[in-house]
Amino acid sequence: xxxxxxxxxxxxxxxxxxxxxxxxxxxxxxxxxxxxxxxxxxxxxxxxxxxxxxxxxxxxxxxxxxxxxxxxxxxxxxxxxxxxxxxxxxxxxxxxxxxxxxxxxxxxxxxxxxxxxxxxxxxxxxxxxxxxxxxxxxxxxxxxxxxxxx
Amino acid sequence: xxxxxxxxxxxxxxxxxxxxxxxxxxxxxxxxxxxxxxxxxxxxxxxxxxxxxxxxxxxxxxxxxxxxxxxxxxxxxxxxxxxxxxxxxxxxxxxxxxxxxxxxxxxxxxxxxxxxxxxxxxxxxxxxxxxxxxxxxxxxxxxxxxxxxxxxxxxxxxxxxxxxxxxxxxxxxxxxxxxxxxxxxxxxxxxxxxxxxxxxxxxxxxx
Numbered sequence: 001x002x003x004x005x006x007x008x009x010x011x012x013x014x015x016x017x018x019x020x021x022x023x024x025x026x027x028x029x030x031x032x033x034x035x036x037x038x039x040x041x042x043x044x045x046x047x048x049x050x051x052x053x054x055x056x057x058x059x060x061x062x063x064x065x066x067x068x069x070x071x072x073x074x075x076x077x078x079x080x081x082x083x084x085x086x087x088x089x090x091x092x093x094x095x096x097x098x099x100x101x102x103x104x105x106x107x108x109x110x111x112x113x114x115x116x117x118x119x120x121x122x123x124x125x126x127x128x129x130x131x132x133x134x135x136x137x138x139x140x141x142x143x144x145x146x147x148x149x150x
Numbered sequence: 151x152x153x154x155x156x157x158x159x160x161x162x163x164x165x166x167x168x169x170x171x172x173x174x175x176x177x178x179x180x181x182x183x184x185x186x187x188x189x190x191x192x193x194x195x196x197x198x199x200x201x202x203x204x205x206x207x208x209x210x211x212x213x214x215x216x217x218x219x220x221x222x223x224x225x226x227x228x229x230x231x232x233x234x235x236x237x238x239x240x241x242x243x244x245x246x247x248x249x250x251x252x253x254x255x256x257x258x259x260x261x262x263x264x265x266x267x268x269x270x271x272x273x274x275x276x277x278x279x280x281x282x283x284x285x286x287x288x289x290x291x292x293x294x295x296x297x298x299x300x301x302x303x304x305x306x307x308x309x310x311x312x313x314x315x316x317x318x319x320x321x322x323x324x325x326x327x328x329x330x331x332x333x334x335x336x337x338x339x340x341x342x343x344x345x346x347x348x349x350x351x352x353x354x355x356x357x
Binding site (some may be wrong): 027030031032033034035068072075076079080084086087088091 | 154156157160168169172
């Protein structure tokens with residue numbers, strides 16, 4: 001029996017996870033840096049929507065760029081966590097993803113990574129755990145994964 | 151290969167894929183602009199060259215063209231023209247500046263774009279006009295009110311002392327002599343010839 005199975009895993013504290021996430025965000029921003037940022041000058045969502053309606057070419061490129069950024073973010077987290085149980089941030093902060101049921105699968109890492117396409121959405125996801133006094137985000141719960149210290 | 155190196159390699163590989171992809175999709179610079187410069191009054195050198203009429207000073211228009219030329223976010227210029235034309239030199243100054251612009255210029259003739267205004271339009275890269283727009287009038291006119299007869303009717307004598315043969319050319323207080331008329335006409339003909347040649351060259355037309 002592996003030694004580490006004799007000892008229960010320590011749940012990764014919030015600060016480690018937060019720092020790991022920041023490092024990962026930096027890595028993702030480096031990856032998508034060749035995509036130019038759209039600097040819209042519209043003051044609110046309504047005028048932005050109207051601007052995009054009136055400029056279908058720009059709207060198409062904007063949607064395409066946003067879609068690529070989302071795919072890259074999902075792939076970064078899902079693939080690296082599946083392959084190595086860690087992303088760059090988690091590796092540096094010495095934490096990793098662990099499956100609560102079977103061997104960690106790609107579908108599990110994909111599901112748990114869904115909310116990482118937006119920091120705001122991730123925060124709401126994390127609040128679930130806080131409200132329920134659990135160390136797991138909602139999408140970690142439904143993917144049967146957790147983050148532990150290495 | 152260590153885990154760290156593999157992860158970093160993966161990140162770099164993803165970056166490369168995005169870099170190659172970014173060369174395919176065109177993301178426009180949202181700061182790109184088209185400058186619209188309006189010419190909807192008669193054109194002159196100074197603002198009061200033509201009495202009792204609002205005018206566009208050639209200096210103002212050239213300043214706007216210069217601004218558009220120097221602004222890196224301006225990618226092209228539209229001249230919105232609704233003018234009957236103006237004075238010779240003012241029209242030429244603007245036309246020359248339009249011709250020397252380093253960005254595409256399109257002239258959009260609204261109701262009227264004649265004479266000097268058409269000269270300016272012909273200097274641009276493209277002219278857009280409505281089928282009912284009035285254009286052309288490639289000619290020169292010089293006119294003034296001559297009061298010699300009126301003065302005579304009121305027994306008013308006009309006295310002037312001048313030096314030089316044509317010093318008093320175009321005075322409203324005396325009749326134009328045949329010689330003076332011929333001289334003025336020859337000047338108009340010169341301007342007209344120049345005007346026609348310029349427009350023909352600008353529009354790639356043979357004379």
